[in-house]
Amino acid sequence: MRFIDEARVFVHAGKGGDGAIAFLREKYRPFGGPAGGNGGRGGSVIFQVDEGLSTLLDFKYQPRLIAKDGEGGRGKEQYGHGADDIVVRVPPGTIVFDEESGKTLADLVMPGDTAVIAQGGEGGRGNMHFASSTRRSPRIATPGTAGEQRWIRMELRLVAEAGLVGIPNAGKSTLLTALSAARPKIAAYPFTTLAPNIGRVSISNDESFTLADIPGLIEGAHKGLGLGIRFLRHIMRTRLIVYVLDAADDPASAFKTVHTEIAAFDPMLAERLAIVALNKIDLLDAPEVTKIARKLRKLTGLEVFPISADKSEKLAPLVAAIARMLHTMDQPAHVATEL
Incomplete structure (x- = not known):
């Protein structure tokens, strides 16, 4: 369809x-x-x-x-x-x-x-x-x-609790496939995903969340370049943004590109609760992954989770963190009162 x-x-x-x-x-x-x-x-x-x-x-x-x-x-x-x-x-x-x-x-x-x-x-x-x-x-x-x-x-505008965003070929579709029953098209060339895909990630028999794979964003997307505004607006429905970054391809630069495009499209989106999935760690040595993750935490101010979507490695901590953050958002704010 x-x-x-x-x-x-x-x-x-x-x-x-x-x-x-x-x-x-x-x-x-x-x-x-x-x-x-x-x-x-x-x-x-x-x-x-x-x-x-x-x-x-x-x-x-x-x-x-x-x-x-x-x-x-x-x-x-x-x-x-x-x-x-x-x-x-x-x-x-x-x-x-x-x-x-x-x-x-x-x-x-x-x-x-x-x-x-x-x-x-x-x-x-x-x-x-x-x-x-x-x-x-x-x-x-x-x-x-x-x-x-x-x-x-x-x-x-797709309705999902968490949305995967990143530049083309960052591994968003592979991650969605590894975490859910969704089967988006996957190939080794840019813009394989031409439409948002959505899947349900099970945490337990009683708990799950929906996860959307947003097509890749490039510099100038908020002006309509690449797949542009047509898919940027789908991010507006997500409660939590998951930045998927390729550990082997300048993840800091990729984050700046995507974050800048989201902010240019809607400044409020750039302030939305977010987390980083540092993907393709199987292509690097462990010390190098640790160094990159530390750098990204300092740059983004966000939690960073090194993973390999292709090998289905270290996905459990990422899923647990997403579930925890969504659960925290559901909790009513506690208002201090004077005695």
Whole structure:
């Protein structure tokens, strides 16, 4: 399945049915009376999160979502039927913007979350509602109101507790594969990963966390170079950033590049809780690894965990540290009080 994280869609809710003008003609009621019923409500366009989805691909092939109009009112005080709503399934992490105003219409994260993207019109009132002591045979009814219509822009930002970031070929996909059941494409050339991948890392039978592999970032990514902004924004959903650095390829420079690009894209992201996975230590001698790790701790101010994703070595301390940091973030802050 192709990973599509942007889509442009036209949504059009149904118009409400018109109210009816009708009069009752029955035996023993020679003059009858107003009996026009109300129109039915137009269908709305509703988005609902489905955790089984992971792409906006369907919207590339269905760029128009149009709900049906409500039925008009009928005689004998009968109301028109309301139209069914269109309930559209979207993946977790979908943000919906009004294209014209730029306003955020919905931010759908959790499974089952719903949002009305285009509200159906209300049905009109029939003439049965306009009778009075002075107006016994009103020939008045109101039309149904129009349903909302707009062009919307959709963005998908993956939802994960921790995100792997780094320059191309740092070993992020290999690390995700080593830690979870995810199977991203892995090859010995840059930009192998062309779409974010997500996997679940098990700590025990009762505890786990989600881990996302963000495609490689290069200098100028915040300006759109490489895979650019398209994937930088996926980092915004992660609670913890894991910098994956190649121990054998100037990790200090790689960290500066990635950290600078993240800060340029969103300064708040650069301040997010983070940790360093110093990868590919199997290519170096142990003393050299220790020296590099010490240098990185001083440079970044972050915890540094030397690992080999390819050999699945020393991964347990890294996983434990990620779990501990996520757990700490879940704890309520303790507020000191004066006695």
